[in-house]
Amino acid sequence: xxxxxxxxxxxxxxxxxxxxxxxxxxxxxxxxxxxxxxxxxxxxxxxxxxxxxxxxxxxxxxxxxxxxxxxxxxxxxxxxxxxxxxxxxxxxxxxxxxxxxxxxxxxxxxxxxxxxxxxxxxxxxxxxxxxxxxxxxxxxxxxxxxxxxxxxxxxxxxxxxxxxxxxxxxxxxxxxxxxxxxxxxxxxxxxxxxxxxxxxxxxxxxxxxxxxxxxxxxxxxxxxxxxxxxxxxxxxxxxxxxxxxxxxxxxxxxxxxxxxxxxxxxxxxxxxxxxxxxxxxxxxxxxxxxxxxxxxxxxxxxxxxxxxxxxxxxxxxxxxxxxxxxxxxxxxxxxxxxxxxxxxxxxxxxxxxxxxxxx
DNA sequence: CTAATTTGACCCTT
DNA sequence: AAGGGTCAAATTAG
Numbered sequence: 001x002x003x004x005x006x007x008x009x010x011x012x013x014x015x016x017x018x019x020x021x022x023x024x025x026x027x028x029x030x031x032x033x034x035x036x037x038x039x040x041x042x043x044x045x046x047x048x049x050x051x052x053x054x055x056x057x058x059x060x061x062x063x064x065x066x067x068x069x070x071x072x073x074x075x076x077x078x079x080x081x082x083x084x085x086x087x088x089x090x091x092x093x094x095x096x097x098x099x100x101x102x103x104x105x106x107x108x109x110x111x112x113x114x115x116x117x118x119x120x121x122x123x124x125x126x127x128x129x130x131x132x133x134x135x136x137x138x139x140x141x142x143x144x145x146x147x148x149x150x151x152x153x154x155x156x157x158x159x160x161x162x163x164x165x166x167x168x169x170x171x172x173x174x175x176x177x178x179x180x181x182x183x184x185x186x187x188x189x190x191x192x193x194x195x196x197x198x199x200x201x202x203x204x205x206x207x208x209x210x211x212x213x214x215x216x217x218x219x220x221x222x223x224x225x226x227x228x229x230x231x232x233x234x235x236x237x238x239x240x241x242x243x244x245x246x247x248x249x250x251x252x253x254x255x256x257x258x259x260x261x262x263x264x265x266x267x268x269x270x271x272x273x274x275x276x277x278x279x280x281x282x283x284x285x286x287x288x289x290x291x292x293x294x295x296x297x298x299x300x301x302x303x304x305x306x307x308x309x310x311x312x313x314x315x316x317x318x319x320x321x322x323x324x325x326x327x328x329x330x331x332x333x334x335x336x337x338x339x340x341x342x343x344x345x346x347x348x349x350x351x352x353x354x355x356x357x358x359x
Numbered sequence: 360c361t362a363a364t365t366t367g368a369c370c371c372t373t
Numbered sequence: 374a375a376g377g378g379t380c381a382a383a384t385t386a387g
Contacts, residue, residue, distance in 0.1 A: 184362085184363065184364085185363080185364060185365085186364090186378095186379070186380075186381095187365090187366085187378070187379060187380080188364090188365075188366075189376090189377065189378070189379095191376085191377075192375085192376060192377085198377085198378095200378070200379075202379095204362090204363090216378090
């Protein structure tokens, strides 16, 4: 349960970040949209986890697997205009020349638990999902095992995808933004001709779910605020948001009629759908009805919610607008925008209270 | 205790 | 042989 709440808290944190960026910068709509996706992804993960705990059906029944899009897919859909994407990234011709593969919208705009340690060595303490060790003294290492290791393979035949990711625009700008997944660093290497070392990450849940997703993070020499992130393999773990971005049933009706895959259930990713449909898909994904039990929240904040104009009671019925489904008048709804942008700081307080309450 | 990072060594590909 | 990718012991944080 804590992990789900943590995800919700993370979503609010990201929303807060976006708020700051909206005020401080003039980011393009593509960037803002991508950030919004990141926020939604966090919510979706929470939903997924809540489903796992059997807390209501939430959007379970409303989440068929026909339309399946990972974060990169989403961003690809957002960036059919390469020039626009480049502009959003502040990408220079040099960057474009640097690219080895077709450009995709940066998956990294989601902000990562990834903490490229080569950037952290001096600043320490902000790394990943755990504190991370301090640099070890050379003398502390015992002689390496001389046992030969066999069967090690490389050059996986899985798909590889390279994206350019801007460093975070707020907070520690030394870090590439979250991409929605949790990664565990398993290596770092100095690369010939590169000023910065390359970091290697694999999915945190590799051991639990056999998830083989990996990524390499390389800071660019000519633009230290850009990272080249190469993804290898797909997420198959629970934390993957891939299954979280599906059409709610109520919203699928229209899409299903148009989708060549919905009838067959072959699970064609949204990236293979027409842009218009894909947009509807993501719009629907953004419109998940969410019911949150806030009975544990401080009474004062419950009152705050109740007084927010949404008429919330002890149960926060946060129902994000579902355009294609009739609004349920039996319980009040809360617009996702309200949730994300009006309650950001307040939610921090709530969840910190919750944490204290449960310790 | 568990999980994460660091980092030198090992192994594979070119 | 060189360079890149991975392993795993050591270490640290929560």
